[in-house]
Each structure stands twice: as structure tokens, then as C-alpha cells.
Amino acid sequence: MEHNSAIVIAMFGTTVESALKGILNIQDKMTARYPNTPVRFAFTSNIIRKRWQKRAADPEYRQLHPEIPTEVFEVKTVLATIADLQDQGYDSIVLQPTHIVMGEEFLDLGTYVDSLLRMGTIKKKKYKPFYKIALGRPALGMYGTAHPYAEDILAAAKALASDAELARSAQAALVYMGHGNEHFPSAGSYLELAQQMRTLYPDVVTLIGNVEGFPPLSNVINELKRLGVHRVLLKPFMMVAGDHSVNDMAGPEEDSWKSVLEKNGCTVVVAESGLGEIDAFAELFVRNAGEAAADAGISLNA
Template sequence: MKLRSLFLAMIVLLCSAKAPLASEGWKVKHKNAIVLAMFGTTVEPALQGLLNIRTKMMEKYPETPVKIAFTSNIIRKKWQGRAEDPAYSKAHPEIPEDVLHVKTVLATIADLQNIGYDTIVIQPTHIAMGEEFLDLGTYVESLMHLGTVKKEKYKPFHKVVLGRPALGTYGLKHPYAEDITAAAEALAADAELAAKERAALVYMGHGNAHFPSGGAYLELADRMRELYPEVTTLIGNVEGFPSLEDVIDKLKMRGVKKVMLKPCMVVAGDHAMNDMAGTDPEEPSWQMILEKEGFEVVPVKRGLGELDAFAEIFVRHASDATADAEIVMK
């Protein structure tokens, strides 16, 4: 009996010696997620431009969570107020829950990290590289500097990467001129519609008074004129260069009489409804100013995100970011 007990004790001892402690045997399983960083919109129909991009991203990566985040504080607060209003939710059942309860980029990433996602691809839906894109770059840098006094595997994030805006960024990895050409090709439907109208195609971009994004818009317009020579394409910005006045001067030089006016923005939101095609005489819209200058104007209130070909640009840029960082996304 004693011999049997001794034999069992030896077996237990050997098994214990071979079995690692639970903490020592713990292995990190990296989990991937995508955050679409959008300026946002409060105009319900304009959401289609944003949701179309999300749909395309989900189709590309069906096994990966795709979350949306709005960078505009004003727009988020507007949606938060609507979310607390039962009457609004009842009147607008088409609004997705993640729009009603939309959060900041950092809050969205924090929610993902809290449930185990440590590899994040932030894909902006901006047109050009400006202050918001640069802000996102600081987020990525800061998150990747978060460390731990323990082992490397306990860091909050494994990888956080940032995709390019539609018109690209500066650098050697992905030439911005190629991104601009791809964007021009994605806008073929707009050029075709303008050709049917026998009108010049004039885009209203957002622009920026503090960053030289105007050159990218000018290059995009030039590329479109090369690809679609039957249509005069020009782009002006709400802020910065080129302005509407610059566009009007070029239209007159070319002898244009009719203009198809469209937002060079992902959504046809407040800028499209008011600045582009508004009717307030106290704050004349682009359409009103152009008509006063003698042009016939055909407004098209549809954001670029509603064009499947343009929405796919952001999917490709997210794919490039994952490939550059050697992230396997499914």
C-alpha cells in the first residue's frame, strides 16, 4: 500500500514539474479591427455616403469588425441629442444604432481594446491630407508608444496603423499622383453625367485655409480633364485655394454657359445643402452666385461616398496599410 502511494506521488510530482504555470503559458492572440474615421454629418440622407464606405469595407473583410467614428464634436453632440429623443428614433428607424451613439476615434478604439482587439487599422474617409488627417497621425504615434513595465506582450496595442486619404499623402511608399489618378478614374460617372448635361463639371471641395491642400484639388481637376476631355472639370474650395472666384474666372475664359455643380466631399451634408445649393439671400450659395454671373446651374446633391468606385478607394487604402504593416486581415 505504501509502495502504491509513493508511486502515485511520484507521478503527480513529475506532471507538476512539466506543466507550466498558467501565466507563463499564456499566449497573445492578436485580434484585428478597422475604425473608419469620418468627419460625420447630421443630414440623414447624406449618411448614405458614409454607410456605403462601411459596407464596402465589410464586404472586403467579413471576419473583421468595422466601426465608424466621427471626428466632429458638434456633429457627435447632435447625434447624442437625437439618441436621447424617443420621438426622433421613432421617426427615423432607418438610422443605424452606431450612428445614433457614434463616438470619437479614441473612444471607439478604447472600446475595441477593452474587448481584446489590439491591432487597429484607422482608415480616414477624408478627401485630402489636412489637419484632421494629421491629428489622426498623432493618435497612431501616441497609441503605439503606450507600453508596460511587464513583458512586451502585455502592451495595450500590438499595431495601430493609418490609411491614406482619397488623394493620398506625401512619401515614397505610395506616390500621391497615382492616388489622384485613381480618384479621377473613380469619378467617371460624374464626368459622364456632366457630358449628358452638356455642362462643365464644377466640384465644391472643403479645402483648408491653413494647409496647402489646394494643389491636390487642382491636380485632380487637371487629371479629370485629361481623362474626360469632353468635359471641363474645375474644383473650388469653401476654404482656402482655389476659391469659387478662381473657378468663375476659368469658366468665363473657357466660354462655359452651363455648370453641373457637385460636392467634392464624401457626403452631401450641410455644405452641399447650404453653401453649395442653398437659397438664403443673406448668405448666397455657390449656385446663387454662379446664376447671378449668368451661368445655368444643375446642382447634384450626392456625396462622392455614394459612388461605389470612389468608396472602394478607402478600402484599397486600408488594404495597403495592412499590407505595409504586415497585418493579415480577413
């Protein structure tokens, strides 16, 4: 029996037009690697999808933003995107998240995959809606015996060489603002990534703090003071430079990271670009999708 494969890139999404560059860059890299395999993306955020649906129904908005692809206006949930592909005859799906770590949203995708694979028919196994579905790893890896997470973290650190160079040129420490999570222990991955970057780029002080969970911004500030650093390059450690970047990181409010750092004696240089805009970082997800397909025995048409 012939099996047809496709790739779905799962993203939280963004409503910030300029931040779409990170999302589209990942899709472009995936399509370039697998030109004969359908590559779709889906947004996991209900709020963001509804915002794009509203914009799609606004002729004036669409006229003002001809640069936004139709696929963004028509973006669907992960399950709806997979269902569309199944309806078109694709029974082997690689679901590649663009998450940084194994947090809540990544684990939710795992439940989707498990549930879809359990779907069957009473009569014959070959009539199951899906032959195989594989879930790719997040950027900083996951637990398991197939792919050591430390290797994923090292690959991510190498992919961020351009950020280290940016900080070096600015004669500043590199301070990342990650999202983090208050309910899932992801801090170790962030801290190990920062350590790997300090090892690879010893002339650049690299620190990571999170909006939620550990380590908080206060830890970053304490470390900057301990090291006597007074100039920082502030950059989002997120796939897109969306709302968190515009407001929480670099906004004019007193509690933005930029404002708090300045109150603590730092000169702050802001780099408002997401990780997805870095070609080498976007390629990590292309690699992870390919390895997930290989592990599951799914053939992707290059």
C-alpha cells in the same frame, strides 16, 4: 501570441439624414471586403456627435427615422471606438480616414496613432495595449515613398467617371465644391485631380473650387468665363452631401455657390450627392485600408 485585428473608419460625420448614405456605403464596402474583421466608424466632430446623442434620447425622432442604424445614434470619438475594440481583445487596428487630402484632421489622426503606439507597460512588452496600429491614406494620397500620390489622384479621377458622365449628359461643365483648408497646402492635390479628369474625360470641362483656401470660387468663375461656359453641373467634392452642400453650395442665400454662379450668367444643375455614395470612390478607402494593413504587417480577415 495571437493578435486580433479590426478596422476603424474615421469620418467627420454629418447631421443630415440623407447624407448618411455616403458614410454607410463606405462601411458596407469595407465590411464586404473583410467580412470576418470588425469594422466600426467614428465621427471626429464633437458637435455632430452631440447632435446624434440628443437625437438618440428623443423617442419621437427615432420613431420617425427607423432607417438610421443604431450605430449612428451611438457613434463615438476615434479614441473611444479604438478603446472599445481594445477592451474586446483587438490589439491590431487599421485606422482608415475618409478625408480627401492631408489636412488638419488627417494630421490629428496621425498624432493619435503615434501616441497609442507609444503606450506600454513596465513589465513586459507583450502587455502593451496595442500590437500595431496603421493609418490609411486619404483619397488623394499623402507624402512618402511607399505610395506615389499621383497614382492615388489618378485612381480617384478614374473612380469619378460617373460624375463626368452626369455632366456630359447635362451638357454642362463639372464644377466641384471642395472644403479646402486655410492653414494646410492642399490646393495642389485638388488642382491635379481636376487636370487628371480633364485628361481622362476631355469632352467635359472639370473645375474645382474650395470653401476655404485655394482655389476659391472666383477662380472657377474666371475660368468658366475664359472658356465661354454658361452651363454647369454643381456637385460637392466631399464625402457626404451634408450642411455644406445643403447651404453653402445650393442654398437660396445670395452667397451660395449656386446663387453666385447664376449671377455670373451660368445655368446651374445641382447634384446633391456625396463622393461616398459613388461605389468606385468608396472602394478607394477599402484599398487604402488593405494597403495600410499590409505595410504594417497587420492581417485582416477576409
